[in-house]
Amino acid sequence: MSSKRHSILPPVSSSGPKPPVHFSSSITIADSAILTGTHPIAIHGESVVHPRAKLDSLAGRITVGRRCVVHERSTLGAVFGASGRITEAAVTLGDYVTVEVGAAIEAGETVVGEGTVVGVGARVGAGAVVGKYCTLTPHSEIAAGEVIPDFTVVYSNGMRRPDKRGVAELRNKGMARQIDVLRRMIPSNPTKFA
Template sequence: MSKRHSIVPPISQAGPKPPVQFSSSITIADSAVLTGSNPIVIHSESVVHPRARLESLGGRITIGRRCVVHERSTVGAVGTEGRVTENGVTLGDYVTVEVAASIEAGDTVIGDGTTVGVGAKVGRGAVVGKHCTLTPHTVVAAGEVIPDFTVIYSNGMRRMDKRGVVELKNKGQARQIEVLRRMIPSNPSKFQ
């Protein structure tokens, strides 16, 4: 076999297997990694990509309806403080967590319709409002509160999103989920 076609071993679970509560309509890749001791709840029609990490050591993870958690992203990362809270991370409905983004646990809330961009980081206890956009490599500080409809750029600049495209974005997210459900082999029973 040539070097270009080498076989990649599957990603294994590291740490305890968390209690889970899944809607019957979710799509979760076999190679997603779920660890921790607190519950992980995923609501209807949400998609968890291969190699996405959901870590519930810092508290409960709740993922709302029609969310998409992309590969190499981490939801529930335990920061340097390492404290456990009742609600580690809560994602509202229609949230997108893009590739390599990280959301720390600690009563952290991401509001409905928000996009956490590629490589962005949301610190412990931050509250990001509804329909916000965190552009690639944006950092939201621990404990920071971001108002609804805020766009944050990686250089720290901010503006309000006044386009009024919430319904269009939600329809686009629903269409993307339909496609992803056909593309990603799902195996929720592996995690239960």
């Protein structure tokens, strides 16, 4: 009976090396987030890292901008390709970026611009550059090395269109409110990762 119980518990620690971290004093990071790797992981002011989010700096540094939200089961960083090899490469999230549940952003000098939403289950390939205030809809994919212009909506079927809604300022205000709520809901333990 106890083996069944252990098999359904969520992972609460990583088995890899403990990376050097640089955290703002105002972040919220769940105790069950997974940080692993050998390169630095920096998380800037008022950002939130949900339980079971994985930040893997094996391939290179990870920088999370100000007021970002990294949701459950999302992955930032090292993802091994078919060759099983990775070269040193970083992941950078601009300010006000949302990485939704199950999304993956691969290492490779990959950049996600300010205010962008990476939808549920979306994937951003190694070396891709996603512009500011883009929306990657659920299960959409950005190919390795691809460049997405600012204010672009990318659909899961590969279609794209410019986003002319002009909601950047409203999106940032909504994000600030969401972060305020999350800070009260998620028990934070940044000292666990220091």
